[in-house]
Amino acid sequence: MTQRFDLNRAMTHRIAAFLLSYPDTELSAMLPTLRTAAVCLTAPTGTPLVELIDDLRQTPLLAAQQHYVDTFDMRRRCSLYLTYWTTGDTRNRGQAILEVKRLYREAGVIPAEEELPDHLTVVLEFAGTTNQTVGTALLLQHHAGLTLLTSALREQGSRYVLALDAVLATLPEPTETTLRAAAQIATTGPPHETVGITPYRAGADQTGGRR
Structure with a gap:
């Protein structure tokens, strides 16, 4: 049976996709429009997104860029690459x-x-604009990684935890299986291989943010 399209969820995912991108002049110019859209969302998703947008609007661009790099490019615990959490660099x-x-x-x-x-x-972006059912299923498949990423951002005191709070608010509460998986990754880290292969990499840094 086809799932009913959820406009609030789609808008949340679309706005969060923009806000989790590397801050540049183009994103800065979009922030007022994104805020107008975010205030129309229900409180669990709209409130944190509006707070993040207001924070970004009040932060000088160079400072916002440095915070983004420090958060996502310098810390594997804050990786935005979902398969890294489940397969590591293997x-x-x-x-x-x-x-x-x-x-x-x-x-x-x-x-x-x-x-x-x-x-x-x-x-x-895929979940918000192309296929909500498949995109949401993909997010749920990586629920443990999203949970750990959210915890890491909160520990770092990063403003970007607000975007993850909004995304997680669009998903069901994590199951016991998800919580166990998150606990295991938190204890042992993502899988890793150091013998006989070159880790799969697309560029100089595969744990960083989107440019």
Whole structure:
């Protein structure tokens, strides 16, 4: 049975995708429009997004850019690449990324080359504009990683935890299985391989934010 389209969820995912992108002059110019859209959302998603937008509008661009780099480029615990949380930098990650690409192609989307398809902003954009059912299922598949990312951002005192709070508010409460998976990753870290392979990488830094 086809799930009913949820406009509030779609708008939340779309706005969060913009806000979790690298802050530049283009994003700065969009913030008033994004705020106008965010105030129309229900409180659990709209309130944190409005707070984040207001914070970004009040922060000088260079300072916002430095905070973004310090948060997402310098800390693996704040990786925006969803498959990193489940496969780490192992040979399995390449296969996991190909699976995400397959889902996009089946939905009629050709993945862009400038960013890996498992980047949270790409997944949110897909869920918000192309296929809500498949996109939300993909977010749920990585619920444990999203939970850990949210915790890491909160510990760092990063403004970007507000975007993750909004995204998580669009998903069901984490199941016991999800919580156990998150606890295991928190204890042991994502899987890793150091012998016999070169970690799957698309560029100089695969744990960082979207540019």
